[in-house]
Amino acid sequence: MAMGPLELVVLSFPRDRLDDGAYATLRKLTAGGEMRVVDVLVVRAGADGRAQAVELSERPGLRGLAGLTSGLITAVDVGEVGLLVDDGTDALAVLLEHRWLRELERHVAGARGSVVALTHIPGAPVAVTPV
Numbered sequence: 001m002a003m004g005p006l007e008l009v010v011l012s013f014p015r016d017r018l019d020d021g022a023y024a025t026l027r028k029l030t031a032g033g034e035m036r037v038v039d040v041l042v043v044r045a046g047a048d049g050r051a052q053a054v055e056l057s058e059r060p061g062l063r064g065l066a067g068l069t070s071g072l073i074t075a076v077d078v079g080e081v082g083l084l085v086d087d088g089t090d091a092l093a094v095l096l097e098h099r100w101l102r103e104l105e106r107h108v109a110g111a112r113g114s115v116v117a118l119t120h121i122p123g124a125p126v127a128v129t130p131v
Contacts, residue, residue: 009096013089018042
């Protein structure tokens with residue numbers, strides 16, 4: 001089965017705050033079917049600058065995500081995620097599939113067109129104030 005484009009989203013939490021709120025948010029995000037969680041992993045940033053993967057079973061509020069792990073988030077990804085977060089934090093790395101794009105591609109192809117780019121623009125939208 002072909003997959004749509006994948007995107008790695010990293011959410012950072014104080015170690016004692018990563019709980020079922022993240023789980024509920026992921027369930028809501030994927031409920032419509034436009035997005036799919038392909039893999040999920042907790043990454044712990046250490047005081048020594050190293051990052052390590054943490055089993056989901058070690059996080060009581062995240063045990064429900066255990067069935068979503070696929071191994072696509074690699075050891076290299078764990079190291080890169082560890083560089084993004086502060087010491088004493090846990091990061092929830094979520095690999096998402098943009099399923100909605102497959103349907104868009106079918107419709108565009110039906111008109112003999114093609115999707116030529118999918119570009120991620122990081123950061124939150126900024127309100128523009130008229131001059």
